[in-house]
Amino acid sequence: MSKKPKRALVLGCGAVAGAAWMIPALVQIRQQLDWNPEEADIFIGTSVGAVLVSLMAGGVSLNDLIASQEENLIDSKYRNIWNHDKDSGSWYPPLPTFKFTAKNLYKKMRRGELSSLTGWIGLLPQGGFDMTSFVKLIDRVKNKEGKDKSWVGHSDCWLVAVDNESGERIAFGRDKHELPSLDISQAVCASYAVPGWCPPITINNRTYIDGGVVSPCSVDMLVDTDVDEVILLVPMASTNPDQSLSWFNKIERKVRKGMTKIVDKEVALLKGAGKKVIRIEPTAEDLKAFGYNMMDPRRRRGVYKTSQVTSPTNVHKAILMGLNT
Numbered sequence: 001m002s003k004k005p006k007r008a009l010v011l012g013c014g015a016v017a018g019a020a021w022m023i024p025a026l027v028q029i030r031q032q033l034d035w036n037p038e039e040a041d042i043f044i045g046t047s048v049g050a051v052l053v054s055l056m057a058g059g060v061s062l063n064d065l066i067a068s069q070e071e072n073l074i075d076s077k078y079r080n081i082w083n084h085d086k087d088s089g090s091w092y093p094p095l096p097t098f099k100f101t102a103k104n105l106y107k108k109m110r111r112g113e114l115s116s117l118t119g120w121i122g123l124l125p126q127g128g129f130d131m132t133s134f135v136k137l138i139d140r141v142k143n144k145e146g147k148d149k150s151w152v153g154h155s156d157c158w159l160v161a162v163d164n165e166s167g168e169r170i171a172f173g174r175d176k177h178e179l180p181s182l183d184i185s186q187a188v189c190a191s192y193a194v195p196g197w198c199p200p201i202t203i204n205n206r207t208y209i210d211g212g213v214v215s216p217c218s219v220d221m222l223v224d225t226d227v228d229e230v231i232l233l234v235p236m237a238s239t240n241p242d243q244s245l246s247w248f249n250k251i252e253r254k255v256r257k258g259m260t261k262i263v264d265k266e267v268a269l270l271k272g273a274g275k276k277v278i279r280i281e282p283t284a285e286d287l288k289a290f291g292y293n294m295m296d297p298r299r300r301r302g303v304y305k306t307s308q309v310t311s312p313t314n315v316h317k318a319i320l321m322g323l324n325t
Contacts, residue, residue: 005228005276009040009056010219011049012263013212014235015194015294016088017303019048022233023065024307025280028315029231030062038062042156042227044171046211046218049233050159050191051134054184057154058141069304084300087133091296093197096125101195102164102209114167114214117258121213122164124196131189131198138185150183160211160218161190164200169214171221172203197295212236216259220266222275229276229323235294237263242284248292271325278322283310 011022026037038056045053055065068082100106102122109119143149151157151173158171172187173179181204190201190208200207211218216236237260241253260281267277282290289306291299 006041006226007035007229007231008042008044008222008225008227009037009053010044010217010222010230010232011046011052012217012232012234012236013047013049013210014216015048016084016297016300017290017294018235019052020069020300020304021235021282021286021290021307022049022052023062023069024304024311025233025315026062027066028311029278029280032315032319033231036062037231040231042158042222042225043154044158044160044218044221045191046160046216047192047194048235049217050188050211051138053157054138054152054159054188055141057157058138058152058184060141069300082133082137084297087137088297088300089129089197089295091293091298093295094128094130096127096196097199099126100124101126101200102162102167102213104165105167105213108167115258117255118162118167118213121195126199127194127197129194129198131192131201134189134192135185138188142184150185151179152184157184158221159184159187159191160215160221161187161193161201161208162211162213164207164209167214169211169218169221170208171218174221194295212259215262215266217263217266219263219277220269223269223273227275229278230270232263232267232277232279234259234263234279234281235290237281238287239281240284242287244287246292252292252294253287276323278318280315280318283314285310 043053043057101124105122106119108114143153158173160171162169186203191211193201193209200209217234219232238256270277286306289303
């Protein structure tokens with residue numbers, strides 16, 4: 001009898017559109033691998049990916065996530081905890097503050113210590129979005145008792161954020177000794193602290209912003225682990241992007257190109273360590289559904305429906321490539 005592979009599920013940043021795209025892809029992973037993503041040995045989430053892995057690691061089923069996207073939660077205990085049209089916010093950012101998100105990141109970029117993308121993002125204003133809806137959502141899946149009662153029961157649920165002073169990534173949940181001092185709701189908010197949109201989050205006297213500022217998925221954090229296979233969903237990477245004529249879309253695609261290069265490097269490190277990587281990213285059809293604003297809740301339904309159409313073939317190709325190379 002062959003040994004069951006140890007698998008990690010890594011969900012990248014991508015905001016409202018990214019979540020809507022990832023869920024049909026997860027359905028196809030479940031069907032085509034005959035494996036339930038809820039049973040991942042390690043979860044890693046960045047930004048909206050942190051929201052999804054926290055829910056899954058906390059006991060929310062993939063079927064519940066599907067029902068939420070389809071607004072059909074009649075028989076679910078989670079039916080009253082998220083309103084896609086209100087809780088995700090508007091398609092435009094709320095009035096920002098007059099403070100920089102992370103001015104020190106710009107200074108480090110000028111010294112050649114950080115990428116230009118990370119550095120310039122640091123000069124965006126701190127956002128003013130109220131994260132209360134996210135806190136209430138994640139509070140529902142926390143442990144209710146035990147020493148890590150402010151985390152989830154899964155032994156390896158890692159949520160990636162960026163220290164806004166040093167620019168270093170941190171995976172909340174990886175260091176088990178820190179769990180008693182962490183609150184998973186705050187860790188999710190830190191990982192989702194989109195510059196210019198959401199406020200930075202302070203945890204244990206350090207301030208953090210969206211993990212996607214440095215890497216769209218931080219899958220390289222698995223290099224030194226004992227996982228055999230990595231299931232990677234990256235809404236903000238596109239090896240084969242569409243050809244858009246819109247200037248707004250062109251700007252988004254340029255950012256996406258830079259993020260794709262980061263993912264390429266991280267995946268190469270994993271393969272160099274002998275791990276299989278099933279890398280799934282949006283198709284050209286998905287990108288058209290995304291548009292240029294991944295935060296826009298008005299596009300969510302269209303993105304979800306498009307992913308239902310594209311994911312069967314997209315995931316099949318990714319599995320063939322990932323397990324045979």
